[in-house]
Amino acid sequence: MSIMVMLKLLSAGMLKSISIFAFTLILSIPLGMLVAFGRMSKNKVISNIIKIYISIMRGTPLMLQLLVVYFGPNLLFGMNIAGYKYPAIIIGFAINYAAYFAEIFRSGIQSMPQGQYEAADVLGYSKRQTFMKIILPQVAKRVLPPVTNETITLVKDTSLAYALSYTEMFTLAKQIAAAQTTFAPLFIGGIFYYVFNFVVAEVMNFIERKMDYYK
Amino acid sequence: MSVLEMKNIKKSFGDLEVLKDISFSVDEGQVVSIIGPSGSGKSTILRCATMLETINGGEFSYLGRKAAWEENGQVVYAPKDQLREIKKDFGLVFQNFNLFPHYSVIKNLTDAPINVQKRNKDEVYAEAKELLIKMGLEDKADVYPYQLSGGQQQRVAIARALALKPKMLFFDEPTSALDPELTGEVLKVIKSLTEMKMTMAIVTHEMKFAHDISDRMIFMDGGYIVENCTPDEMFNSTNERLRAFLGKLEGGY
Numbered sequence A: 001m002s003i004m005v006m007l008k009l010l011s012a013g014m015l016k017s018i019s020i021f022a023f024t025l026i027l028s029i030p031l032g033m034l035v036a037f038g039r040m041s042k043n044k045v046i047s048n049i050i051k052i053y054i055s056i057m058r059g060t061p062l063m064l065q066l067l068v069v070y071f072g073p074n075l076l077f078g079m080n081i082a083g084y085k086y087p088a089i090i091i092g093f094a095i096n097y098a099a100y101f102a103e104i105f106r107s108g109i110q111s112m113p114q115g116q117y118e119a120a121d122v123l124g125y126s127k128r129q130t131f132m133k134i135i136l137p138q139v140a141k142r143v144l145p146p147v148t149n150e151t152i153t154l155v156k157d158t159s160l161a162y163a164l165s166y167t168e169m170f171t172l173a174k175q176i177a178a179a180q181t182t183f184a185p186l187f188i189g190g191i192f193y194y195v196f197n198f199v200v201a202e203v204m205n206f207i208e209r210k211m212d213y214y215k
Numbered sequence B: 001m002s003v004l005e006m007k008n009i010k011k012s013f014g015d016l017e018v019l020k021d022i023s024f025s026v027d028e029g030q031v032v033s034i035i036g037p038s039g040s041g042k043s044t045i046l047r048c049a050t051m052l053e054t055i056n057g058g059e060f061s062y063l064g065r066k067a068a069w070e071e072n073g074q075v076v077y078a079p080k081d082q083l084r085e086i087k088k089d090f091g092l093v094f095q096n097f098n099l100f101p102h103y104s105v106i107k108n109l110t111d112a113p114i115n116v117q118k119r120n121k122d123e124v125y126a127e128a129k130e131l132l133i134k135m136g137l138e139d140k141a142d143v144y145p146y147q148l149s150g151g152q153q154q155r156v157a158i159a160r161a162l163a164l165k166p167k168m169l170f171f172d173e174p175t176s177a178l179d180p181e182l183t184g185e186v187l188k189v190i191k192s193l194t195e196m197k198m199t200m201a202i203v204t205h206e207m208k209f210a211h212d213i214s215d216r217m218i219f220m221d222g223g224y225i226v227e228n229c230t231p232d233e234m235f236n237s238t239n240e241r242l243r244a245f246l247g248k249l250e251g252g253y
């Protein structure tokens, strides 16, 4: 197999990795926000359910969670899971990362000084305006460094989709390496991940600088 | 008519009775200073009057409109839309400013008038610029709060409160978080508001300042108002607790 063919195959795999990455982020950030609100809810039932959910997501391997999300519907309810592999991967990643993001958002929101809420209240801002205009932008800045960390972890975590024998980039690289008895695809794969992460880090860096106009 | 009228206000935090029976009023154009030892409930009074805390007893009103009162021994607050109207009557300046750090100075001043009061943008900006000139901050419109000294931040906070055109302003120790050399500029601004006949209630430890600008002074201790009189009467009072309090403020007056 020529390097060119290998590169082509691996690039296709990389696209799959990127799609897992992108969909996971798009879903888990808003979901994480909702989960954070649930966790902070005054309703004890809701906040306790969310607490258990978060602790399970953080306390068990993501790989196991992917297996449960994929095979669970069939094992528990006898549902047909043909064609469900990719959605299962996205759901599994999204609910796992939502839990991590939720804890980041929660600590970000709780770190906001009470005085910001009080000033907004006396100035007449509604609860909604206070959150959207005063609190959220400041929280976004505060949580950016931990969110960046999670995002970089996610790039590497996409390789866990191999647990469902989904041929994202890393699984593909391993298969080619085994079939061709060469280390090259794994090496190329490593470079792909590195470049991907580099781009992600640069983007996050850019956003961080954008938010640097105040302290 | 009084701008603010508080009657028999009670406030507890758990078992701690902070305000036991507080009644006073502030008339239009009047400046009232509130003094008293630490923990006597001065901030709590302002927080109750500005509805950052809910009262446990009594009633209060702004310009004759009741904000909260008792019914069958229970405190009830006016409906939400009425409270929103009442809240337009007052502004509050905090000890630690509480400016919005992610907004520039001019945005701190204009955001609430535009987005809360829905006033005309150009008009609001023009007035905000006027206010900044009055505060001696005309060159600071586009900077962010972190780029300002404490005294400048507090002047922005005062301008922010004024931008909403309240009938009355509350100040909770507006200079306590400032270095001594910065208190003067803030006190000067507050003093300039008395010349505009702004109705104000000010909690302060600056006794000379309070004496000079106040129409009335209130001395609080132990959850009660011990004295409510003119500044001269206050400083000539023979009340023992007041004498002890004033005596402790070395160089204060």
Ligand SMILES: Nc1ncnc2c1ncn2[C@@H]1O[C@H](COP(=O)(O)OP(=O)(O)OP(=O)(O)O)[C@@H](O)[C@H]1O
Residues within 6 Å of the ligand: B013, B016, B018, B036, B037, B038, B039, B040, B041, B042, B043, B044, B045
């Ligand atoms: N949210 C709260 N929960 C519990 N206790 C409180 C709360 N706010 C105030 N207190 C207590 O109420 C009492 C009065 O507090 P307050 O802040 O009104 O005093 P103050 O007269 O403003 O004092 P200082 O001069 O130190 O600012 C204090 O004993 C304080 O610990």
Ligand SMILES: [Mg+2]
Residues within 6 Å of the ligand: B042, B043, B044, B172, B173
């Ligand atoms: Mg206080």
